[in-house]
Amino acid sequence: xxxxxxxxxxxxxxxxxxxxxxxxxxxxxxxxxxxxxxxxxxxxxxxxxxxxxxxxxxxxxxxxxxxxxxxxxxxxxxxxxxxxxxxxxxxxxxxxxxxxxxxxxxxxxxxxxxxxxxxxxxxxxxxxxxxxxxxxxxxxxxxxxxxxxxxxxxxxxxxxxxxxx
Amino acid sequence: xxxxxxxxxxxxxxxxxxxxxxxxxxxxxxxxxxxxxxxxxxxxxxxxxxxxxxxxxxxxxxxxxxxxxxxxxxxxxxxxxxxxxxxxxxxxxxxxxxxxxxxxxxxxxxxxxxxxxxxxxxxxxxxxxxxxxxxxxxxxxxxxxxxxxxxxxxxxxxxxxxxxxxxxxxxxxxxxxxxxxxxxxxxxxxxxxxxxxxxxxxxxxxxxxxxxxxxxxxxxxxxxxxxxxxxxxxxxxxxxxxxxxxxxxxxxxxxxxxxxxxxxxxxxxxxxxxxxxxxxxxxxxxxxxxxxx
Numbered sequence: 001x002x003x004x005x006x007x008x009x010x011x012x013x014x015x016x017x018x019x020x021x022x023x024x025x026x027x028x029x030x031x032x033x034x035x036x037x038x039x040x041x042x043x044x045x046x047x048x049x050x051x052x053x054x055x056x057x058x059x060x061x062x063x064x065x066x067x068x069x070x071x072x073x074x075x076x077x078x079x080x081x082x083x084x085x086x087x088x089x090x091x092x093x094x095x096x097x098x099x100x101x102x103x104x105x106x107x108x109x110x111x112x113x114x115x116x117x118x119x120x121x122x123x124x125x126x127x128x129x130x131x132x133x134x135x136x137x138x139x140x141x142x143x144x145x146x147x148x149x150x151x152x153x154x155x156x157x158x159x160x161x162x163x164x165x
Numbered sequence: 166x167x168x169x170x171x172x173x174x175x176x177x178x179x180x181x182x183x184x185x186x187x188x189x190x191x192x193x194x195x196x197x198x199x200x201x202x203x204x205x206x207x208x209x210x211x212x213x214x215x216x217x218x219x220x221x222x223x224x225x226x227x228x229x230x231x232x233x234x235x236x237x238x239x240x241x242x243x244x245x246x247x248x249x250x251x252x253x254x255x256x257x258x259x260x261x262x263x264x265x266x267x268x269x270x271x272x273x274x275x276x277x278x279x280x281x282x283x284x285x286x287x288x289x290x291x292x293x294x295x296x297x298x299x300x301x302x303x304x305x306x307x308x309x310x311x312x313x314x315x316x317x318x319x320x321x322x323x324x325x326x327x328x329x330x331x332x333x334x335x336x337x338x339x340x341x342x343x344x345x346x347x348x349x350x351x352x353x354x355x356x357x358x359x360x361x362x363x364x365x366x367x368x369x370x371x372x373x374x375x376x377x378x379x380x381x382x383x384x385x386x387x388x389x390x391x392x393x394x395x396x397x398x399x400x401x402x403x404x405x406x407x408x409x410x411x412x413x414x415x416x417x418x419x420x421x422x423x424x425x426x427x428x429x430x431x432x433x434x435x436x437x438x439x440x441x442x443x444x445x446x447x448x449x450x451x452x453x454x455x456x457x458x
Contacts, residue, residue, distance in 0.1 A: 002170040002172050005173060022170075022173035022216065023166050023168045023169070023206075024166055025167060025203075025207075046200060046203070046204050049271065052271055055274075058274045059270065059271045059274060060271055061271050061275070064199050064204065065275070068173055069175075069218065069220060071175075116270070129356075130356075131270055133269050133270070134268070134271050134272065135269075
């Protein structure tokens with residue numbers, strides 16, 4: 001009999017104490033146990049990027065992590081970026097620049113782009129394409145996604161130039 | 166759930182990890198970054214009954230300057246840390262340049278140097294690069310430790326000399342001598358996908374500007390890293406001009422490597438690519454050696 005493990009992990013600012021089987025993938029933990037179905041599951045072997053989440057602020061594949069490995073760490077999923085009433089600025093830019101069509105790849109792209117723009121607030125187009133190279137999108141041909149990331153970067157720079165309220 | 170059931174240990178010290186490996190032998194698998202192991206577990210290509218997770222062992226993640234001018238990197242150092250490290254950029258430019266070729270940004274945030282080397286994929290840049298740089302690997306088990314030259318570490322398809330109780334703990338890269346040049350060239354159909362074929366080249370010029378030493382190691386060109394020794398020897402003592410480089414590249418591609426055919430490319434096509442890539446890699450490496458970059 002294989003033993004289950006107690007874990008304590010913070011997801012979108014909420015702390016969860018759970019008992020999990022070691023083989024449970026983080027992607028399945030988020031979707032099935034916590035009901036956070038915004039994290040999508042595509043290939044489940046690390047190629048498509050749909051399941052990307054932020055682990056301690058860095059983008060990672062949640063299908064290549066076990067939930068037990070999230071013990072003591074902080075996860076942010078797409079649900080933790082913005083709310084329906086107040087989108088995250090990057091989400092806002094994706095809406096404005098038509099950075100999504102069917103939306104399946106979008107949660108993974110957002111959780112890739114948010115830490116990318118924090119590390120590189122003024123990226124070139126090539127750097128953007130590099131940053132999203134691990135995320136497959138079958139609708140957009142990527143151009144609108146690149147536009148959306150550029151727009152998000154521009155807006156963030158405009159905001160930083162304005163004096164604080 | 167995708168993977169088969171297993172028991173899970175997350176030791177916080179190297180000693181504890183070694184004792185798990187000694188106790189469980191072939192039943193246990195080491196989990197490093199998990200960027201190759203977990204896909205294989207999700208496909209149930211591997212079904213270890215025990216996983217020993219190294220991610221809580223802080224002592225295995227570091228990049229240190231060696232007094233002799235080399236670099237030492239702990240096995241659990243993540244690709245991204247190597248990629249952005251200034252010491253690596255300064256002392257090991259070939260390694261620095263290779264990092265962006267590994268997987269995707271998300272993969273590099275998790276994947277580790279020791280994991281990639283222990284996995285020993287013949288398509289892995291790190292495998293070819295550590296051999297090209299004459300690296301050495303420190304391997305520990307409960308009875309002690311030993312040093313293994315990179316070239317002797319890889320013995321076949323996804324196979325190393327590591328025994329089940331062994332753990333790769335550190336990679337040591339010796340300093341690059343003056344008048345050295347380097348290059349990594351590869352072709353992949355999609356950005357950052359596995360290379361159809363690639364080559365890492367390291368050369369050194371003598372005081373007269375002739376080739377003192379050349380080393381070419383191919384990836385995706387055989388069961389493991391393929392050292393093209395005879396063609397590199399052709400260059401020794403030569404002025405590194407077009408003709409000498411062309412001859413060495415051609416010999417490497419058509420006589421020394423052993424690429425396979427699969428749905429991505431035929432062996433024949435891989436040889437043609439290898440020929441062109443080896444020529445370009447040698448040209449770039451010699452240019453860099455001459456310009457003292």
